[in-house]
Amino acid sequence: MTAVSPLFRAAGRLVSPGGSKGKLTILTYHRVPADIDPLLSSDQVDAQKFAKHMRAISECFNVLPLPQAIEHLERGTLPARALSITFDDGYQDNYTIALPILQRHGLKATFFVCSGYLNEGLMFNDVIVEALRACPSADLNLSWLGLGQIPVHDLVSKRLASEKILGAVKYLPFSEREEACGRLWQSAVPGKERPRLMMTDEQIRKLASLGMTIGGHTHTHPILNRLDLDSAREDIALNRRMLGALIGQEPVVFAYPNGRPVRDYGHEHVKLLKELGYQSAVSTAWGVATQSCDRYQLPRFSPWDDNPRRLVLRLFKNALLGQRPLTAPDAS
Ligand SMILES: [Zn+2]
Numbered sequence: 001m002t003a004v005s006p007l008f009r010a011a012g013r014l015v016s017p018g019g020s021k022g023k024l025t026i027l028t029y030h031r032v033p034a035d036i037d038p039l040l041s042s043d044q045v046d047a048q049k050f051a052k053h054m055r056a057i058s059e060c061f062n063v064l065p066l067p068q069a070i071e072h073l074e075r076g077t078l079p080a081r082a083l084s085i086t087f088d089d090g091y092q093d094n095y096t097i098a099l100p101i102l103q104r105h106g107l108k109a110t111f112f113v114c115s116g117y118l119n120e121g122l123m124f125n126d127v128i129v130e131a132l133r134a135c136p137s138a139d140l141n142l143s144w145l146g147l148g149q150i151p152v153h154d155l156v157s158k159r160l161a162s163e164k165i166l167g168a169v170k171y172l173p174f175s176e177r178e179e180a181c182g183r184l185w186q187s188a189v190p191g192k193e194r195p196r197l198m199m200t201d202e203q204i205r206k207l208a209s210l211g212m213t214i215g216g217h218t219h220t221h222p223i224l225n226r227l228d229l230d231s232a233r234e235d236i237a238l239n240r241r242m243l244g245a246l247i248g249q250e251p252v253v254f255a256y257p258n259g260r261p262v263r264d265y266g267h268e269h270v271k272l273l274k275e276l277g278y279q280s281a282v283s284t285a286w287g288v289a290t291q292s293c294d295r296y297q298l299p300r301f302s303p304w305d306d307n308p309r310r311l312v313l314r315l316f317k318n319a320l321l322g323q324r325p326l327t328a329p330d331a332s
Pocket of ligand 1: 221257
């Protein structure tokens with residue numbers, strides 16, 4: 001990468017200029033497993049790929065902490081090739097695997113944390129994956145989920161099964177989804193303890209003390225559009241209070257769970273965030289943030305390339321073409 005970096009940097013200044021025409025690329029990561037996990041999606045970023053990403057990004061982009069980058073974007077003082085790195089949910093491997101790689105390159109990142117799963121918790125998607133991973137049976141009777149008898153005898157069938165179950169429960173009302181995941185766990189691995197995948201309180205405090213940004217991501221990761229507004233307010237406010245108590249300062253940036261504008265959250269949630277004291281928020285709509293973007297619905301991008309050059313070219317293409325991101329319109 002190093003030999004071509006000057007060329008890439010020059011090209012990057014054209015597609016991602018600074019100043020009043022500034023563009024901010026915001027990357028989203030989730031889990032960063034030590035090795036490729038056959039039960040996770042094929043576009044996962046493991047330790048090796050993440051290290052390649054960070055090396056290429058530190059050579060070709062100006063990486064800024066997200067809150068500062070947003071301030072620069074608004075004031076028209078962003079540097080060219082501006083980029084911020086974010087992680088959603090609060091996975092422990094963000095601390096054990098990703099943090100040392102970030103530190104090696106002197107990079108700061110933002111971690112959007114669901115307070116309800118810290119320490120011992122497990123998010124519903126992981127309950128499904130981990131239940132299937134540990135399931136010793138050849139098949140599972142999931143007719144109560146409308147899925148019938150499904151095979152789970154090897155990694156391929158477990159992966160297929162987890163996608164089917166995820167599709168069946170993802171948009172259920174929150175309590176029904178929790179109940180379905182609990183029932184799945186009991187039928188797949190009765191009595192087994194759930195593995196620990198999320199960060200501890202102490203790890204969150206350590207991240208903050210190292211100059212990393214901690215952002216809000218709700219307490220229990222509900223799809224906000226599936227909740228009544230009062231419950232959404234309670235969940236978002238509780239998350240902000242709990243993170244504030246942990247790190248001594250309430251977070252100012254927020255990421256919507258699942259994050260797809262219109263489908264997963266609406267403009268009423270944008271208003272909620274303002275009411276509750278948040279200063280900006282990110283969605284999962286793909287695009288690049290410009291001065292004309294709603295600072296409470298900034299788009300992000302999730303690169304998956306293994307090849308560093310292809311990664312940088314993809315980020316440039318996003319900076320060039322991703323300027324009209326999807327947002328939840330203000331209907332009031
Ligand atoms: Zn999330």
